[in-house]
Amino acid sequence: MIIISMGNGKGKTTSAIGQIIRSLGHGFKVCFIQLFKGEGFYGEQKILVKLDNLIFFAFAKEHPCCVKDVNLDEVVNQCYFAMEKLEELVNSSERYDLIVLDEFNVALRDKFIDENKFIDIVKQLSQKSNVIVTGRGAPQSLIDMADLVTEMKEIKHPYKSGIAARKGIEY
Amino acid sequence: MIIISMGNGKGKTTSAIGQIIRSLGHGFKVCFIQLFKGEGFYGEQKILVKLDNLIFFAFAKEHPCCVKDVNLDEVVNQCYFAMEKLEELVNSSERYDLIVLDEFNVALRDKFIDENKFIDIVKQLSQKSNVIVTGRGAPQSLIDMADLVTEMKEIKHPYKSGIAARKGIEY
Numbered sequence: 001m002i003i004i005s006m007g008n009g010k011g012k013t014t015s016a017i018g019q020i021i022r023s024l025g026h027g028f029k030v031c032f033i034q035l036f037k038g039e040g041f042y043g044e045q046k047i048l049v050k051l052d053n054l055i056f057f058a059f060a061k062e063h064p065c066c067v068k069d070v071n072l073d074e075v076v077n078q079c080y081f082a083m084e085k086l087e088e089l090v091n092s093s094e095r096y097d098l099i100v101l102d103e104f105n106v107a108l109r110d111k112f113i114d115e116n117k118f119i120d121i122v123k124q125l126s127q128k129s130n131v132i133v134t135g136r137g138a139p140q141s142l143i144d145m146a147d148l149v150t151e152m153k154e155i156k157h158p159y160k161s162g163i164a165a166r167k168g169i170e171y
Numbered sequence: 172m173i174i175i176s177m178g179n180g181k182g183k184t185t186s187a188i189g190q191i192i193r194s195l196g197h198g199f200k201v202c203f204i205q206l207f208k209g210e211g212f213y214g215e216q217k218i219l220v221k222l223d224n225l226i227f228f229a230f231a232k233e234h235p236c237c238v239k240d241v242n243l244d245e246v247v248n249q250c251y252f253a254m255e256k257l258e259e260l261v262n263s264s265e266r267y268d269l270i271v272l273d274e275f276n277v278a279l280r281d282k283f284i285d286e287n288k289f290i291d292i293v294k295q296l297s298q299k300s301n302v303i304v305t306g307r308g309a310p311q312s313l314i315d316m317a318d319l320v321t322e323m324k325e326i327k328h329p330y331k332s333g334i335a336a337r338k339g340i341e342y
Contacts, residue, residue: 001329001340003181009321011176011186014193018185018215021192023339025214043196044189047222097339130340147334149326150180156320158172163318168194168268169172169301 001130002122002146006105006138009152010170013037016100016132017044020054023130028097030054031089031129035082035103036063042171055096057085063106079112083121090124099125100132109137119145172301173293173317177276177309180323181341184208187271187303188215191225194301199268201225202260202300206253206274207234213342226267228256234277250283254292261295270296271303280308290316 003019005012020030032054038061039045049056060078064070082104089099101122107113119141125131133142143149165171174190176183191201203225209232210216220227231249235241253275260270272293278284290312296302304313314320336342 001334001337003340004326005182007324010174010319011182011189011321011323014189015182015186015323017189017192018182018187019340021188021218022185022214022342025217026339028214028339043193043199046196047192051218130337143326146327147329148181148340150182151324151326152182152186153178153322153324154320155175155177155314155322156317158318163172166172166301168197168199169174169190169319171193 001148002126003130003132004105004138004143004146004149005132005134005152006136006149007151007153008136009154010157011152012134013102016102016134017048019132020048020098020100023098024051024053028053029095030098030100031096032100033057033059033082033085033102035060035079035107036066037102038062043168057082059085060107060112076112079107082107083113083117086121086125090121096129098132099129101134103135104133105135105138105142107135108139108142115139115141172319173297174301174303175276175309175314175317175320176303176305176323177307177320178322178324179307180325181328182323183305184273187273187305188219190303191219191269191271194269195222195224199224200266201269201271202267203271204228204230204253204256204273206231206250206278207237208273209233214339228253230256231278231283247283250278253278254284254288257292257296261292267300269303270300272305274306275304276306276309276313278306279310279313286310286312
């Protein structure tokens with residue numbers, strides 16, 4: 001099954017993490033690949049790395065839109081390595097029940113990864129695993145291919161009333 | 172801060188679980204109260220109960236709409252006990268950084284709990300904790316009071332193409 005969480009609202013990454021916890025609770029094996037999320041900053045990483053049956057990879061730890069002075073070539077390179085990791089998963093005899101590709105929609109939107117190639121890889125991965133792809137900006141080709149698509153829609157957000165990002169809530 | 176996850180799409184409970192994991196990763200204390208989720212059925216419960224700094228309560232383990240032969244009086248009673256637990260939290264000297272009230276929106280919608288009383292309790296809890304309330308059917312009074320509201324909007328769902336609920340995905 002291919003699952004997409006998209007939209008401008010909160011809950012895309014956190015719901016994928018909930019999904020990981022749910023799967024691990026059933027003794028399933030999970031592969032979690034994050035883009036643009038610096039290691040050690042997000043609280044969830046500290047818990048997830050301790051859990052059995054989960055492997056975790058982080059690539060392109062910062063996104064140019066959020067952090068100043070990020071080297072764009074480095075980001076593109078890192079996304080290339082992330083795609084190599086996905087190809088490795090396709091060709092591996094190791095099977096994961098769930099593969100979570102966090103913020104890959106953003107990398108697709110910003111053309112850091114090739115859409116056709118990604119679609120092809122996700123199609124292959126979904127033959128043997130449930131695949132979750134998160135992030136704003138999912139391309140229509142991915143939505144068309146997916147079984148389950150949820151838009152997290154912002155109804156109200158405290159940033160707009162001047163409250164800064166909070167530890168334990170946004171990171 | 173008061174956070175609401177509502178709507179007909181997937182990701183309300185799972186994003187709250189992700190939020191719990193995020194908070195625990197920062198060493199925060201969390202109280203998780205679920206309605207209508209039978210103990211032991213949902214994968215996440217098996218992981219969450221093992222984690223430090225989290226207390227977990229489940230009330231009204233089934234909802235009349237989902238399970239046949241559920242005693243409605245028993246459900247209402249259980250929701251009453253859940254409200255008693257919330258009042259206990261208000262009056263306790265114990266402080267939780269995050270309190271998650273899973274599916275309470277449904278209990279409000281179905282009048283199993285009193286809206287005014289719940290609003291008052293959540294307001295008091297939010298003085299010392301971040302409070303997340305999930306479930307379809309959040310009343311307008313709760314939305315008005317909340318700082319952050321996300322609607323999980325169903326764009327595509329496999330139930331509609333005849334695929335049954337899957338272990339590790341829906342439970």
